[in-house]
Amino acid sequence: MYIPALFKETDHAKITEFLKSNAFGLLITQHDGKPLATHLPLEYLEKDGKAYLQGHLAKRNVQWESFDQQNEVLAVFNGPHSYVSASWYSIEEVSTWNYVAVHIYGKLRTMDQEELMPMLEGLMAKYEADVDAPIDMSKLSKKTLNQVYGIVGFEIEITDVQAKYKMSQNRSEKDYENIIDQLEDDRGTQSAETARMMRKFKPDLDGNA
Template sequence: MYIPQHYKNENLKEVKEFIINNSFGILINHMNGKPWATHIPLELDKDANGKDILVGHIAKANPQWKYFVENNEVLCIFNGPHSYVSSSWYLEEEVPTWNYIAVHIYGLLKIQDEKALMASLHKLVDKYERKSENPVSLNNLSKKTLRQVKGVIGFEIEIKEIQAAYKLSQGREQDHPKIIEKLENRDASSGHAIAEAMKKSKFKNLNEEVYR
């Protein structure tokens, strides 16, 4: 992804937190030379060696999995909040723009065996049921219901490269107070989230951990 230098976020801790909190991503590979994308949860995890990986699954009815070639590179996209920014909020004349947060991850895909798939599904359900009033657990589901697992393919992606774009009106720091005020006064929750991200960006640690 094209990222101007001043929009790059190389703080690994912050980017990991973003992925965890925005884990409904897009998995992209090639089918017969044509890009194919599926919108699915892609959870950040670690493999047996402690390396960062993404874990997910798709339906066998989705032909994408038939083109999962071991160790072929895939692209995963994670979208965060975004918002239109009116140039009427600037001190000086300029064109409007759009602020956003997005992360692209390139990695090598490996299909899971059934044991690893079930372990990842337990983690996935437990994560999102944690705050439920009546949480569901796969441990309590009948064998008949769990047979549906036969209809999915699980996979792991060894992370090779992370590209993180945090476009938050860098270079227009003099306009930040007005931009933040206007975003906070809007109804859109994504605008509020961008305002919060702009506030946090002022206090970023300069000693960032760089993912290589």
């Protein structure tokens, strides 16, 4: 991913927080000589001093059939994004787009059945936590749980992380604040989230034109 120095993010805690909050990603591999991608939840975790992503997909999805042939895989995560009009600047410029994107490279291995169930239990516990009547996986019937045999679990050992936070860091203090105000006035959810991200991670803008 092309990342100008001003937009490159290397703060481990910030990137980790982003991955945990934006865990629905895009897994990209090679299959029969062409790129193949699947949208799916990918959970970030750390163990034994290393970082990983864990996920699963349907056995009917042919992507998993070539997992053992991959030298390296790519997982892409997107955060809030929004159009930024040049009319919000104090000087003449071109319009642009603000966004957050993280690319994860790594080595993939397929999980065995004993690893799969704890991973699924953890996934359900995370996302059922805010549900009014959460599902308890341990109380599901055997018939329902048998659906686990129709999926394939996998784990990616992370080897490289590329994070881009393009949030108007190249603008002046005045322009930066005006962009936030304009995005907050927009009725769109993405615009509001982009403004929130800009406020949360506001850079030192002294000296920017």
